[in-house]
Amino acid sequence: MDAIGQLTGGIAHDFNNILGIIIGNVDFLKRLVVQDDKAVKRIETISRAALRAADLTKQLLGFSRRQAQNIVVTNINQVIQGMDSLIVRTVTPEVTVECHLANDLWLTEIDPDDFEDALLNLILNARDAMSEGGGLIIETRNEVLDASYAEVNPAISPGEYVQLAVSDTGSGIAADIMDRIFEPFFTTKLQGKGTGLGLSMVFGFAKRSRGYIKAYSEYGAGTTFRLYLPRSDEVGRASDFYRDEEKLPQGEESILVVDDEKELLELAEANLQELGYTVYTAVNGQQALDLLNENRQIDLLNDVVMPDGMNGYELAERATEKQPDLKVLLTSVFTSKAVAVNGQASFSTNLLSKPYTLTSLARRIRYVLD
Incomplete structure (x- = not known):
């Protein structure tokens, strides 16, 4: 990335100077042939192309810059x-x-x-x-x-x-x-x-x-x-920020975590077990329904909104039909506002946007359960 940045920055800088000459002369030429409609049309085409090239060199220079200029x-x-x-x-x-x-x-x-x-x-x-x-x-x-x-x-x-x-x-x-x-x-x-x-x-x-x-x-x-x-140091930081993790709310309920990404599923399982919960895991909607049918003691469904097969909303609906007192916490790569735009606003109340911190997950689980 550094090598590409140096190369593109050097080329863009020189090319920008050349484009400056082209654009300046095209503007001057346009004034000389203002009465010739065909010539003006050709010159405007050249001008648009040169301005597009100038935008490209601006992008190249922006990509290659290592330090911000005006902090x-x-x-x-x-x-x-x-x-x-x-x-x-x-x-x-x-x-x-x-x-x-x-x-x-x-x-x-x-x-x-x-x-x-x-x-x-x-x-x-x-x-x-x-x-x-x-x-x-x-x-x-x-x-x-x-x-x-x-x-x-x-x-x-x-x-x-x-x-x-x-x-x-x-x-x-x-x-x-x-x-x-x-x-x-x-x-x-x-x-x-x-x-x-x-x-x-x-x-x-x-x-x-x-x-x-x-x-x-x-x-x-x-x-x-x-x-x-x-966050800027101009504003005082919360002095107990790094102690937040010691104050995480815990519980003894049973939670079924559903996620199609194995690494995230394992991480959620380990974190929630440390907080005292009994954790069951599933990698898709059907496996989650099978576990719910086998174990009626599950208190909360923590479900990712999966892109393939049975999505999180469908699973939540089918699970709560079978177990009306089941609490549901959906997680999604989208924010709650984006979910609402997608026509699923009814689910955005108990939706945790990914990626989430352990603090956010622990607090939201207790909020939903309580």
């Missing part, structure tokens, strides 16, 4: 609100835009221009995934990531973060390419429709800002990108 204490809510008209113009008329911004959002130290570019690239990515229309949801919130989360996601450190979530109800991302989406020049778009640098720029911004970005997608259902930016 200031920023409220990203204000930046998003200032981009309101730009966001609406960026998406198609068939795409609805919703913003849900936290009232008490913490501050972060970033380059606001960098942040604008990153958000715009996420929005463009979402727009392109919704060729037939859909919903775009932009959310902000304060997020505390604990040691258990960092253990699963070693690229980030435990601490307090400002989270930006950008969700769409588009085509989703196939599982076999999820690991490549932040690679420079990797794109699934048709030739001429994308450079493969948009998400690389967002990744670069996150790294320069000492933050973290992760994508969650269900093919055919949509995608959520979560960007975590460190």
Whole structure:
């Protein structure tokens, strides 16, 4: 990545200078032939192509930059609100835009221009995934990531973060390419429709800002990108943050955990057993129903919203038909607002967005059970 960054940065810098000469002379030439409609049309074509190339070099320079240029204490809510008209113009008329911004959002130290570019690239990515229309949801919130989360996601450190979530109800991302989406020049778009640098720029911004970005997608259902930016030291941090894990609520109930990702299932099982619960596990909906039929003592169904086969909502409905007093806590890669847009608002009350920390899981389980 460093080598590619140095190479693209050097080429882009020189190419940008050349483009400046081309664009400047084209503008000058246009004024000379203003009476010749055919010549003006040709010149405008050249100008549009040169401006597209200038945008590409801007992306290359943004990708190759290792350090942010203008770090200031920023409220990203204000930046998003200032981009309101730009966001609406960026998406198609068939795409609805919703913003849900936290009232008490913490501050972060970033380059606001960098942040604008990153958000715009996420929005463009979402727009392109919704060729037939859909919903775009932009959310902000304060997020505390604990040691258990960092253990699963070693690229980030435990601490307090400002989270930006950008969700769409588009085509989703196939599982076999999820690991490549932040690679420079990797794109699934048709030739001429994308450079493969948009998400690389967002990744670069996150790294320069000492933050973290992760994508969650269900093919055919949509995608959520979560960007975590460190909370600014300008605001006092909670002194007991790192002791939160010692205060986790515990219980003695029985919980059935359903997840089609083996590693996450094993982690949830180990964590919940440490909190005192009796834990049963299943990797799909049918296996979960079989366990429920065998064991009527299960108090809570902790179910991931799975993309294939029987999804989490169907399983929850069938399970509660058999056992009406069963409590249900669904988890999803989407935020509750994104779930609502997908037409499943009735389930969003007891929905925990993935990824979740052990603290969030423990507290939400006790909330649902109590």
